[in-house]
């Protein structure tokens with residue numbers, strides 16, 4: 001387990017960190033992205049998705065639990081579980097459309113209890129540090 005903490009002072013730096021993290025990701029990997037609203041979770045995922053070859057605009061999923069983007073040799077899944085409470089059985093099954101072989105998945109607001117997320121490759125935690133500063137902790141399991 002390794003822990004790495006950085007501070008960014010603009011969205012571009014957070015995107016760049018996402019891109020840097022993407023370089024170590026492989027097929028089937030899951031990245032959990034935690035932090036309060038507006039800390040830059042989606043911004044970080046956008047940087048990672050770009051680096052993985054996603055060309056479509058990366059936006060917050062709002063009408064479904066996630067988006068799936070074609071990337072270079074894989075799909076990038078971007079889930080946001082904010083609006084979900086503890087996952088009901090059917091919702092947990094929906095997750096399997098986004099996870100596993102053929103995808104690299106980023107999950108905002110993951111639920112602690114989801115067994116699907118137990119083997120996550122990275123846990124990224126973002127926090128506000130005033131104005132445009134963000135503290136970003138990256139834990140590698």
Ligand code: ADP
Nearest residue numbers: 008009010011014037038039040041042043132
């Ligand atoms: P979340 O997904 O955590 O709710 P978003 O990435 O959607 O957050 O939004 C973050 C907002 O904060 C954006 O408007 C972005 O431009 C702004 N912002 C300002 N400074 C930073 C920073 N250092 N890193 C990331 N986003 C930042």
Ligand code: MG
Nearest residue numbers: 041042060108
């Ligand atoms: Mg978001």
